[in-house]
Amino acid sequence: MKKFGTRLISAVLAGCMMTSVLPVSAFALEESTEFEGNVSAQENSDAPAAVYSLHGGEIINEDFIAKHGGSNVYSMSNADTEEGAYKEGIVIDAENADVVINVTGDTTFDKKDGNKDDCANFITVRRANSVTVNAEGQTITTAEGGLAFSRCFYAENSFTGTAVLHGGNYNWQCDDISACYLCGGSWTFDDLTLKTIQCAIETDKANVTVNGGTYDCHDSDSATFMIMNSPKSSFNYVTASGAGWVLSTNNSWVDVVGGSYSRNKDVEVFIQRPTLRASDNATLNVTNADVTGTYCDVFVTGATANLFGGTYTNTNEYINHEPINYESPALKVWNGGTLSVNGATVDCTGGNAAISSGEPAGSDYDDQAGGKLVVDNCTIKNSKYGIYLGQGSNASAELKSATFEGTESDIYLESDKEITISDTFTTQTTIKVADPEEGRQLTVAGNANKLHLKGQNESYRVAYDKAQHYYYLTQRAPGYTLTAKDATATIKVGGVDTKVDPNDEIYEGTPVTLTADPAPDGQKFAGWAGIVILNGVVQNEMNDLLSFPNEEDHTTANFEMPKGDVTVRAVYKAVDPVEPPVDPVDPVDPVGPVDPVLPGVIIGGAVILGAYETGTGIYRLMNMQGLPLPSDRIELAELVWERAGKPEPQNMTDEDLYADIDAADTDAQKAAHWMVEQELMKFDEDNNKFHPCFPVSKLRVCLTWQNAKDKGLID
Structure with missing residues (x-):
């Protein structure tokens, strides 16, 4: 992340030159780490004002600035105080001022009365045009033992300006309130290192932009970042960890780009906290971030979250530790929210789901649970279920495309739930339901017959309703497949002639009509070839089953679906063929011996019925037509x-x-x-x-x- 200190000091110098006021501190920052301290306004009004060293207890307002020569640039370090630490905070209350504070050495905040339980703020911003704190390379911390109710930065709602914090190593061990509590203004945090017990940054109506840096919070009931009522906040390439939520937002718009967000591994806090949470009408956009959770990576409730790329890893490592006693999905949408996942890799260890909408039947929350879930171009792996659609009147799921790895079931549907699957998603996908029965609908109506769903409920298979355009469960036993080559096979569905596709399964006894494709140029229809196979054993040849509505034209044939899988093909030959002589016996391959020709041997769907020419002829017609x-x-x-x-x-x-x-x-x-x-x-x-x-x-x-x-x- 680019350092901003020198550039901003140049801007401060330019502004001061316009007003004929040159702060000594600006030159000191570029040339030296030492500042002049405790110098009042000089007698000569045309001379540059000196830098005032803050020692605690100041209220920087218009009178204070005028009193100190009109300079709004200040220095701060323990060395500037009489007691070696700041016993009182600093208040900025100058409506039109651009206040700059340069931290020049280690800085400690410790209250004068020594009562750690009293509320105190180190730097309070009430009013200002802008506030800049330059602390690159310096340490700002609370006194040893911490201050339970101490804030490092506090912005009142009267602050409408901008604040920029450059660098610094902040160690703010406040037990009960946030280190930075911002109720007004627009704040930018550039490359800070901030370690806290309680929340690192909390907003209420303020906007924050966090660029780079490392943030760590150790309170299990808190969040590293708590963004509330913020019109526009962003986190760019941030490394953040927390024992509770790492980022929680409600009624706000938050953009997250890159970075790493994870639950603390060194704090054994067994509590149900997702790494990222969006609630109460928030919008959370996450692009190419690495997110790791021990309970849940992303939880969306009554809000909208859009995840673009990135990795989401849920370890579920605190299972069976109170109060957690069940495994959680990596990504979860709830309470009417919307969760869109595009291009992400989701790795969820354990016996739950990787991505879910809704709750299991009987859950305490199943009435209010569930939201809109959309999954596109994702890799989902290592969970019991890839996508879980549970109970809840608002629960829905749409699968556009995904790759499933190591899942027991790619899709799981609770009772009466149906999933929307894009017609473009034709990869074989397993599906299981909680309530299998004849005719149980699996997909929302509107699908073309293109999906490749494999049912996992015992005794049921997936079938397609050609009239209503959805997939459903039907009893597995009666169905057989029909593959027609160079021909079209049709059956009646609701009185309408409907084309049979190779993945359709047809009941025994169903009337079927075959229509040969038009003959290629120079050829003519020569008949039908095909077989029936049941459990890998040839039952009979198709010609034994065929009948013809027109005995003069066999290009249309009828039969009843037998008990077995059927493969049939229209055969063509040259219009005026020259019949070659039949070799009485073909020579034997001298290196690879020919297998014995026995009745009943199956070769790729053809059967050698003891007649050499018949067997090889059928095979070549079925599999090698047109090849020399x-x-x-x-x-x-x-x-x-x-x-x-x-x-x-x-x-x-x-x-x-x-x-x-x-x-x-x-x-x-x-x-x-x-x-x-x-x-x-x-x-x-x-x-x-x-x-x-x-x-x-x-x-x-x-x-x-x-x-x-x-x-x-x-x-």
Whole structure:
């Protein structure tokens, strides 16, 4: 953070020169750490006024300034006092004055009567145009043992000017009131270090801007920053900690940019205090801050909070210590508030939720709990629930996008609650409800059938209502999937023909209509190919189930949904095909033996029913249509390698190129080495040969292709 002292002193000098008054202290600050002290106005009115050293008990008003030569620049340190400490405070009450106080050495406030329980203020501001306190490199503290009711700075509501505090190490051990209590004016804290027992900064109608610095409060019932009734306050790159709230604001507008905010780890105070709290119509905007909580990171009640980026870590480390006996979400909205979280990382340890709106059923607060929750582009991890939508008439949640890591359930809904999910969020997401039953609605009406929700309630799955456009729970057992390739499958929903999508589940016996896509140029419809699989076992071929409303045109077919998952595809062939001769037996791969051809073997959704040509033909129609059929090992290797995007092999060197492939044929060498590395093909280790020209069977081609798909190497 930039230091402001020299720049402001220059401004003070310029102002004094305009009035022909040159404060000695200004030169002393730039040239020396020593100031002239206790000097009254000089007899020659044209001479520059001397700096007055404050010793406590002064009221700086118009008369006081005139009495001391018109100078409004003062010095302060223990050395300026007779007793080595300030026994009385200082009051600033000069409506049009620009008062500057330069702290030149260690400064201690200790009351004259020694009664620590009497209320006293070190510096009180009633009226002034501006107040500047320069304390860079200096220490300002209370007397040993502290002053229970002592404030370092107190601004009365009559103060409407500006105050700037530059630097300084403040150690204000006040037990029962805030170190800085500001009821008026606009205050700027630049690079202060302030350690307190009670609240560091408290406002009531004043505005504060805190730039940098370190703030620490050790009172569990207090807040490091208590911002009340402030029209505009901001905290920029501040490091702050507290045993209670670190920042609490109500009926105020507060912007937080960067910085670190955390609960004290060295104070064992087992109390329910969120790190940041916004309440009572406050607006809290937090951008790219690091926030750590032991109970809750951010709590919004009857207010608005917008979180942009940043990290929010909730350790829940005080669980099972009275009075805390349950785990808390990292981010929580309550009592009709609004919480918008965009681009943040939320890490919440424990058996609760990372982000929540509302309370569990039966909670003492479920009637008033809950607010509007919006989550977008966030990473949510390590909690039992990612997003929790609980009880409360005001509780709602909208998920635009998120990444969930290490959550037991990504979304949890209390009884009768429905979540709004953006159609653009298609990542697989788990969802669980407190009240599962047939037809239980999960999402607010209005979704397209694009989401990928996975139900976690036993015996129920997630289905989509195409008429009302929402997701709901239905009994898991009767539903099966239907995948139609190069064709459209439709069923009747509410009397309306509705397209079936691959993630739909359809009851056994449901009438289905298949309509083949228009044939590609130069081809014509040749029929249907497909299978039915139940629990991984082939039941029958689709052609056994099909009927045709027009026997002259099989491009439209009907069937009843069987007991099992269906995959079906429209097949096309050349308009005037030239039928090739059928090889009686394909040669065997010399390096990788062909698996036995047995009835019932499933290859990527096709079944070898004992007939070699039927099995490989179905597989190629279903999975390799339009691809050339390799005849030898190197053609097969290059086909798969090119389909995978021509990846570079990891271990190919000039020394281990295959001896029977031309070294100049780089693509062939890469394809062969990559296929061996992926364990899709083998090579002759003894002779370092690949045998590129050995023929391969159709079955070997199908098996190798499917193996590459199973490994995720090709689509």
